[in-house]
Amino acid sequence: MLLGAQVRMSGGLAAALDRGTAMGADAIQLFTQNARAWRATNHDPEVLKAFRGRQAHSPTVRATYCHATYLINLASPAAEVYERSRACLASNLAVASAIGSAGLVLHVGSHLGEGLAASLSRIVEALAASLEASGGACPILLENTAGAGGSIGRSFDELAAVISAAGGDRRLGICLDTQHLWAAGASYATLEEADALVSELDACVGLDRLACLHLNDSKVGRGAARDRHENLGAGTIGGQALGHLLGHPRLQHLPAILEVPGEEGHGPGPRDLAAARAIHAAGLARWRRG
Numbered sequence: 001m002l003l004g005a006q007v008r009m010s011g012g013l014a015a016a017l018d019r020g021t022a023m024g025a026d027a028i029q030l031f032t033q034n035a036r037a038w039r040a041t042n043h044d045p046e047v048l049k050a051f052r053g054r055q056a057h058s059p060t061v062r063a064t065y066c067h068a069t070y071l072i073n074l075a076s077p078a079a080e081v082y083e084r085s086r087a088c089l090a091s092n093l094a095v096a097s098a099i100g101s102a103g104l105v106l107h108v109g110s111h112l113g114e115g116l117a118a119s120l121s122r123i124v125e126a127l128a129a130s131l132e133a134s135g136g137a138c139p140i141l142l143e144n145t146a147g148a149g150g151s152i153g154r155s156f157d158e159l160a161a162v163i164s165a166a167g168g169d170r171r172l173g174i175c176l177d178t179q180h181l182w183a184a185g186a187s188y189a190t191l192e193e194a195d196a197l198v199s200e201l202d203a204c205v206g207l208d209r210l211a212c213l214h215l216n217d218s219k220v221g222r223g224a225a226r227d228r229h230e231n232l233g234a235g236t237i238g239g240q241a242l243g244h245l246l247g248h249p250r251l252q253h254l255p256a257i258l259e260v261p262g263e264e265g266h267g268p269g270p271r272d273l274a275a276a277r278a279i280h281a282a283g284l285a286r287w288r289r290g
């Protein structure tokens with residue numbers, strides 16, 4: 001399992017990659033533009049091209065994931081928000097493809113009370129358009145959500161519904177966030193529960209779609225339906241339960257990426273990676289004991 005971390009973008013793409021290498025991350029995740037603004041960053045095409053070579057020479061980083069802009073709502077019934085979301089997704093995916101990213105993680109959005117069924121055609125049209133425009137080299141990874149409001153992806157069934165409406169497009173995958181799972185009510189406090197969860201995902205979506213984990217503890221209790229990440233071992237999930245998922249025999253080929261606040265609130269650092277490695281090792285040992 002590759003253990004990685006979200007990295008800050010100050011100084012640009014190359015600086016972000018160097019930050020991941022410096023903390024010893026096996027994988028990184030970055031935003032290709034400001035996470036909370038529509039405006040696309042004007043990356044120098046040479047910098048985008050050079051990124052692949054720079055990553056190939058990193059002694060630690062084996063894969064780069066991108067996270068899409070938070071404002072994107074592919075389910076929005078408001079025409080202006082929807083059009084902006086489509087354009088924003090397309091530019092996120094273009095940059096992700098250009099740097100050789102292993103996947104663009106996306107929160108699909110919220111149907112704002114209209115229901116998932118009513119928004120499916122809008123969602124799949126936008127996904128297909130950006131995949132076509134980018135050439136499809138970088139997959140879009142739909143992330144599960146904590147389940148607030150009308151957010152889409154609170155259950156494996158909702159993620160499966162989007163993929164199925166998209167005709168099972170092979171360029172669509174899944175990213176599972178441990179905190180969102182917990183906040184949406186799923187439990188993996190025991191090995192049996194963790195195993196049942198993996199089997200449920202396999203039955204609903206197919207494990208072959210699962211491309212990435214987001215590894216976070218939770219500031220809020222199970223079922224609280226809020227997206228609030230905490231440092232590993234300091235939240236309501238705890239290291240032992242996280243180990244049940246991280247050590248699961250069927251998930252060992254995946255990267256797990258930290259999106260925790262870190263010691264000083266600036267994001268994950270070496271200490272968080274060390275905690276992740278310890279939890280992974282303990283989880284593997286737990287599964288071996290059975």
Ligand SMILES: [Zn+2]
Pocket residue numbers: 143177214259
């Ligand atoms: Zn996440």
